[in-house]
Amino acid sequence: MKHLEKKFFERPALEAAPDLLGKILVRKTDKGIISGRIVETEAYVGEEDLACHARCGKTERNKVMYGPAGHIYIYLIYGMYYNFNIVTAKEHVPEAVLIRALEPIGGIELAKKNLKKFGRVRADKDFMKGPGKLCAALDLDKSFYDTDITSSDKIWVEDVGEKPEIETAKRIGIDYADIYRDKPWRFTIKDNQFVSK
DNA sequence: ACATGGATTCGCT
């Protein structure tokens, strides 16, 4: 097992997003370790991509996307859920990969406890399915904004050498994005039950 | 200062 290095993220999101499928996301808390296999990602590709938060240029909220690859872009959406992204490409190029779903591997009881603490979300078998629940289960919040995932000891990605069969689909929840809403920039592991709808 | 709306999820119809 090796941790993904900065080099992995220093390329276009459209290449890094499908490559992250089958990798293991590991979250180390003071109460224990939670891990899961990445089964669903989406690519957000720069200012031209109308679904990307960088579509209106650099702002206080999205500035980390303009920074170095491998840093975490996490933000609150709809007042109650966090979304977890990893910045890709190079500095000044605002691209990122959204992690949408994990297949639980380790620390499942701890993850369910985190969800329960979060309150609004049920801790059922789909507890890492969907970006909001995923962040709640992993106890991720704004304090991880701009964390370097390639050097942090609290969260990292491991390469287990798996090459899953990949499917592409349209992205979710971006109906406003005009022609970009139909781009096949969502990547999933084929036939995996933990992929969200 | 205030109004607006979003890369979501749940629960009810």
Added chain:
DNA sequence: GCGAATCCATGTT
């Protein structure tokens, strides 16, 4: 399938 919950960045008074 639709509305509510609910925060904060952003754009407009």
